[in-house]
Amino acid sequence: MSTTLHIPPQLRDADAYVLNNSAGKDSSAMLHLWATSATDEMLERTTVLHLDLGSAEWEGVPALAAEQAAAYGLPFEVRRRERGGLLDLVRARGRWPGPGTPFCRSYLKRDVARKYYTELTTRLGVTGRPAHIVTALGLRATESTVRARRPAVATDRAASSGRRQITTWLPVHQLSTDAVWKTVRASGIPPHPVYRQLDRLSCKLCPFAGRNALITAARMAPDTALDYALVEDEIGQPFRRDLSMARIIEAAEREDPGPVRALRPCGAGVRTLPHRTGACAA
Structure with missing residues (x-):
């Protein structure tokens, strides 16, 4: 390159x-x-x-x-x-x-x-x-x-x-x-830790992200996921037409979302979501 x-x-x-x-x-x-x-x-x-x-x-x-x-x-x-x-x-x-x-x-x-x-x-x-x-x-x-x-x-x-x-x-x-990552490594500045589990450093919970990435992100940022779910309930509209934040949280609690292309394998110490009662699924 x-x-x-x-x-x-x-x-x-x-x-x-x-x-x-x-x-x-x-x-x-x-x-x-x-x-x-x-x-x-x-x-x-x-x-x-x-x-x-x-x-x-x-x-x-x-x-x-x-x-x-x-x-x-x-x-x-x-x-x-x-x-x-x-x-x-x-x-x-x-x-x-x-x-x-x-x-x-x-x-x-x-x-x-x-x-x-x-x-x-x-x-x-x-x-x-x-x-x-x-x-x-x-x-x-x-x-x-x-x-x-x-x-x-x-x-x-x-x-x-x-x-x-x-x-x-x-x-x-x-x-x-590939060329981007080679350039990042050449810079000598470590990338953000989010790349250990996700392939993009976008908003924590981006409506344009894929389902697996959203589930992983909800596990990594449980407080933000809960905040989004509360606003979802407040306005009466799901986070996405095909996928509510309530369902993302439920999936984060019980599912393995499968591989999300990451820079390197997921490390230990990932926070898990507490059980949320009264979630309103879309």
Whole structure:
């Protein structure tokens, strides 16, 4: 695998580079490749941005994202939605995010990032033309058909304005999972412990995850699972149309979910869910 990142010519003279870092394997690989391939001038204009998902996020994620940025001497910023997290959104809307309505991404990530771009534009103080900001995301084509169709470089017209041009770049779009892990290992920064049991570092309990992954995650984060089940009862809507959180909890208590592709075998000391009485199955 090449350790050099191809940086498109049209991105080489941007005023600022924002590397969105979730602390997951893809973001970590992207960060390592950028830090070891970009010029000194580019690195001087780089900021690592972590969009903190609050209680929906695994413990230690913001700290790991900060550690990854510090390893390369890059400035680190954290931003979070000011008007509450995922469960606040679910209560307000009376439903959970779904395939056709992934409002968690727009409210907790996209809108928060755009607010940061406004802040950064003011800070840059570019005059006479729009400031050019490149925002890099660790999305890969092999993750889904939707992501496979995304162009590696595109202007984010909705986030751009007369004061700024936002270009979205997917540096690791064509990398295989194998290549990503090789890059992570080359960085020398240990991945998050969640990867011992799950193949993705997403929200603790993501509606877009598979059933086996959700059962495993419920065992790993029993308090969060119970919180979600209570909100599920409160709004009268299941976590997923085909799978309620109550059923996920029940399965976590009694089933072996089977293998979930993990970086290495599951370790000892995994917490189990206490028995929950009065669960309302969808």
